[in-house]
Amino acid sequence: MNSKSKYVAVPYLAWMVIFIVVPLALIGVFAFTTTVTCDMEGNMLTDEEIAEYEAYCEEEGIEPEYTERTIFTVQNILDVSKYSSVLINSAWLALIATVICLVIAYPLAYMISRMFYSRQKLALMLVMLPMWMNFLLRTYAWMTLLEKNGLINKFFGLFGIGPFDMINTQGAVVLGMVYNYLPFMILPLYSVMTKIDDRTIEAAQDLGANGLQVIWRVVVPLSMPGVATGITQVFVPSVSTFIISRMLGGGTNMLIGDLIDLQFLGNAYNPNLGAAISLVLMVFIFLCMSITNQLDNEDMEGVLL
Amino acid sequence: MDKNKIIELKNIEMEFDGERVLKGINLDIHDKEFVTLLGPSGCGKTTTLRIVGGFVTPDKGDVFFGGKRVNDVPPYKRPVNTVFQKYALFPHLNVYENVAFGLRLKKVSEPEIARRVGEMLELVDLKGYDKRGVNQLSGGQQQRIAIARALINNPKVLLLDEPLGALDLKLRKEMQIELKKIQQRMEITFIYVTHDQEEALTMSDTVVVMKDGTIQQIGTPQDIYNEPTNAFVADFIGESNILPGIMHRDRLVEFAGNNFECVDGGFDPMEPVDVVIRPEDIKLVPASDEVLNGVVENVQFKGVHYEIIVKAYSDTWVIHSTKAPEVGSVVGITLTPEDIHIMKKSDVKKVNYFKSDYDDAEGSDIEQQI
C-alpha cells in the first residue's frame, strides 16, 4: 500500500472499527460476563445468603441494600446448550428455505442469463420488484393470504375444500423465508452465469454435449462461486430471522432469532445470555460458510462475502 | 455427382434483425479438402461456418451432410468439430480435461482417454502440459489446446474461425504450416475462415471469396489470384490497378487513352469494363512515343521491391519494380496482353449490378470443380 492509499483507507478503517469491531467486542464482553449481587462491602452473595438477608430485613423492617458487580463467566455460553433444539430447528428451516431457493433460482437465473440483453434487464427488474416493497408489508401480505379465512382458503372454499391450517406452521415460516430471500439467490447466480461465454457453451455442444451435459459439465462448475454466495445470502438471514417466524409462525415455532430478541426486548430480559446466543450463532454461521466456500473452486474468482 | 462431396450448402439465406447477412450461399465441400472462406470483416464468414456447425439455423436453404439434410440436427449430433475464434476453452478444467472433454461425453474408458489425450497433446506439441490450467497458457498454446480438443473426436470436418487471428506474425506463420500438416496427416476436411488473403492463398486447396453475404468466386488459390472474376476479388486478393476501360471487340480494349491487345473476350461491343492489372506485372521502360508515358510521383522501398506511384493519362498506377526511377522523371509503361485482366463492370457501390452478375454466373462459375 502506498502512502496515498493509506489516507484514503482511513475513513473505511474508522467505519470498520466503530461499527464492526466495537460492537463485536461488546457482544464478546456481554457473552462472557454476568452481573452478580453483592453486599455493601462488595462480597458476592449466594442465593441462600440473599434469602437469609431479606428475611432478616423484613423482620427488622428495613430496606435491603445491595451492590452489583460484573464478573467473568462461561455460564452464559454453557446455558446456550439448553436452547440447542431451537438452534437446530432454526438451522433446519433455514436449510430447507435455502435449498428451495436454490432449486427455484438456478434454472431461472440460467434462463435470464441466456436471454437477449435488453430482456435480461427487464427480467432482473421483475425479480427485484418485490424488494422495493417494505419487508414487513410483504410479510403481512402473506399473513392475510394464509389466514384461516384468508384469500387462499376462500379460494379453496369455492371448491368445497379446506380450510387448511397454513398460517402459524413451519411451512409458512419457510415460505416467508423463500419469498423474502429468493432474490438474494437469483442475483449472484445470474451475475456469474451471465459471465459464462456463449462460445464456451457452444464449444461443449460442439464436442457432443447435449442440453443436460452442458449444464452439468460446464454451467454448474462455472457457476459454483454464485451458488456459494447465494447460499450464504439466503441462509444467514434465514437462520437469524425473528420477524418472519413471529408473523407467520405465530410465535409457536420459536427460532434462534426470536430467542435473542426475547433476551433484549422481551420479558426474559437477559442481555448476557442474548449476547452468548448471538455469539454461538455467529460461530455456527461461520462454520457453515467455511463449508459452503469449499464449493468455490480455488482458481476462480468468486464474489464471496 | 461428386462422390467425395461431404457437405453441401444450397441457397442459404440468413437475416439478423432485418439485415440480410447471407444472400444465397451455394457451396460444395469435398473430402480431405482445405476450404477457406475469405472476405472482409462482416461479410458473413462466421455465420456460414456456424450454419455448418449447427449453431445457427438458416432462414432459407438447406445444409446437406453426405447427402442428408441436416438443417435441424443439433450441433452435438453433427460429425464436425469447431475451433472457435477466441478458443473458448473451459476455464474450470485443466489442459488434460479440456482435451478429454469430448471423449468423456462418449464414456470412453480411462486408459483409452489417457492414450488419446497423450497423442493429441503430442500432435500439437504440448506434451507434459496436462496439469496446467488453461489460463496460464499463452495465446499460441491455448490455440493448440483448442485444436487438440476439437480433433480428439476424430471429426470428418474441422471448422476453424480465424484461429490465428490473435497471434503475432511469426507465430501465425509457424501455425499456418503446422495446421496444414495436421490437416494432411489426419486426412480430414478443414473449413477455414480468415480475412487474411495471404493466409488463404498459402494454406488452401480451395478459396471462397465472400463479400456482403454473397460468394464472389470459388477456385484454387492460383485461379483466384490470376483470374479474379471481378474487381472486388482482384483488389481483395492483392493490390491491383483497377482502371475504367471500354471493350472495343474481343481481344481489344481501350483504357488510359490507348488501345491494348488482351486475351479476354465475350463482351458486348463498346461495353464499359474494369481493367485489372497487378502492380508486379507492369514493366517500366524509358519513355517513348510507342508506349504509355507517365510521371513518377512517389517511390517507396518495400523490402523486396520498390512501390512506385505513376500518374499516367488521368489514372494513378501502382507499380512494383526492383529498380527505382527518380521522382518527377517520365517513364514508359508496357504491358503484355496476358497481364491485362478484363472484368465486367462491378462498381462496388452498385450492389444491384453485382448481384445480377452473380446470379448469372450461378451454376457455371460457382460450381466448383476439383
Ligand SMILES: Nc1ncnc2c1ncn2[C@@H]1O[C@H](COP(=O)(O)OP(=O)(O)O)[C@@H](O)[C@H]1O
Ligand atoms: N447473432 C447475431 N445477431 C445479430 N447480428 C449478427 C449476429 N451474428 C452475426 N451478425 C451480423 O451478421 C453480419 C455478418 O457477421 P459474421 O458472419 O460474423 O461476419 P464475419 O465473420 O465475416 O466477420 C455482421 O453484420 C454481424 O453484425
Ligand SMILES: [Mg+2]
Ligand atoms: Mg467472424
